[in-house]
Amino acid sequence: MASSKDNKMGADCPKVIGEILAGRTTVEVTKEVTSPEGEVHTVTETISAFDFYSCEEAIKRLNAYLDSELAPEERDDVMKHLKICAPCLERFHFEKTLLLTMRERIHRTIAPLKLKERLSALMKNGE
Amino acid sequence: MADAFPISGAETPHIPTDPVVFESEMSPHLDSLYRNAMRLTGNSNDAEDLVQDTYLRAFRFFHQYEVGTNAKAWLFRIMNTIFLNDYRKKSRQGDSLSYDELEDFYLYNRSQDSVLSAPGATTQVNPEDAVLEKLDIEAIESSIKQLPEEFRETVALATLEGLAYQEISDILNIPIGTVRSRLSRGRRLLQRLLWQNLSGTDLPPMSEPIGQGK
Numbered sequence A: 001m002a003s004s005k006d007n008k009m010g011a012d013c014p015k016v017i018g019e020i021l022a023g024r025t026t027v028e029v030t031k032e033v034t035s036p037e038g039e040v041h042t043v044t045e046t047i048s049a050f051d052f053y054s055c056e057e058a059i060k061r062l063n064a065y066l067d068s069e070l071a072p073e074e075r076d077d078v079m080k081h082l083k084i085c086a087p088c089l090e091r092f093h094f095e096k097t098l099l100l101t102m103r104e105r106i107h108r109t110i111a112p113l114k115l116k117e118r119l120s121a122l123m124k125n126g127e
Numbered sequence B: 001m002a003d004a005f006p007i008s009g010a011e012t013p014h015i016p017t018d019p020v021v022f023e024s025e026m027s028p029h030l031d032s033l034y035r036n037a038m039r040l041t042g043n044s045n046d047a048e049d050l051v052q053d054t055y056l057r058a059f060r061f062f063h064q065y066e067v068g069t070n071a072k073a074w075l076f077r078i079m080n081t082i083f084l085n086d087y088r089k090k091s092r093q094g095d096s097l098s099y100d101e102l103e104d105f106y107l108y109n110r111s112q113d114s115v116l117s118a119p120g121a122t123t124q125v126n127p128e129d130a131v132l133e134k135l136d137i138e139a140i141e142s143s144i145k146q147l148p149e150e151f152r153e154t155v156a157l158a159t160l161e162g163l164a165y166q167e168i169s170d171i172l173n174i175p176i177g178t179v180r181s182r183l184s185r186g187r188r189l190l191q192r193l194l195w196q197n198l199s200g201t202d203l204p205p206m207s208e209p210i211g212q213g214k
Helices: A002-012 A015-021 A055-060 A062-066 A072-084 A086-106 A113-124 B019-041 B044-060 B071-087 B106-116 B127-134 B137-146 B149-159 B165-172 B176-199
Strands: A027-034 A040-047
Touching (some): A015 A072, A040 A072, A055 A062, A055 A072, A055 A086, A062 A072, A062 B176, A072 A086, A086 B106, A086 B137, A086 B149, A113 B019, A113 B044, B019 B149, B044 B071, B071 B165, B106 B176, B149 B165, B149 B176, B165 B176
Antiparallel strands (some): A027 A040
């Protein structure tokens, strides 16, 4: 199971990921942080093997990422991966859009009016 | 957990519920309840009955609802219990597929494939958008319906209703780790079903190594 996943993910992801993971290089990225006073600053952070997810580790967290169930540090680490790895970013973006699209379309189904009226009447009579 | 929630307790002392408070807390979730009932029962008659039973029980036990907690999750939990006890037909166990072999990003990968297979088409729309565009409510609903029962509710509650894992765990009375593993497999399977419903093709065999982009 793991092996096929490795192959698949390795295929189109940037070489630099392997280099970072192997500790041969580091990459600087910028991110925006909001201060307690509400000001937005741009800070530079260095991505190194120390806290960098491989594609596989990032993808393992896809569902929790989509559902906002990641711990803040984990989420940061996923975001770091996505900053470096354009193919994963594109896939993650697709998954997020897919989820929101499904949710939005399915929410067009609503309860029949007569059901709502019936329930409302039942409640008014105190059950 | 069952003790905290005496579903069948007709003899439980009845604490009067204020209909106005009840309605203002609960009625915003009626549409969600109805959708969930449709998914569970598969038809609108049973769905309406299930919503009504859920609503009446919620009304009766409203004193147990903690104001400020998620009313939707509370209602879903009541609904799920009533469904299991009173509505559920004997479950047909799906054939055991090896879900672990399901590919990640199935739909995304197929959308990329479809570009490759139509080289003449110089579309302005990107292939992912084209897939999402085709995703209508019927395709989504029938794909959810086709999911094996063990995955269906977990996938729907997280994906369509946006409930937290802990809430789903409480509603379905399963450990949170089970929520995670069902989602992981169920969503991958859902993407295959979506693709099947969109493209009108049958599922390729599970073992076929697809989308191993070089």
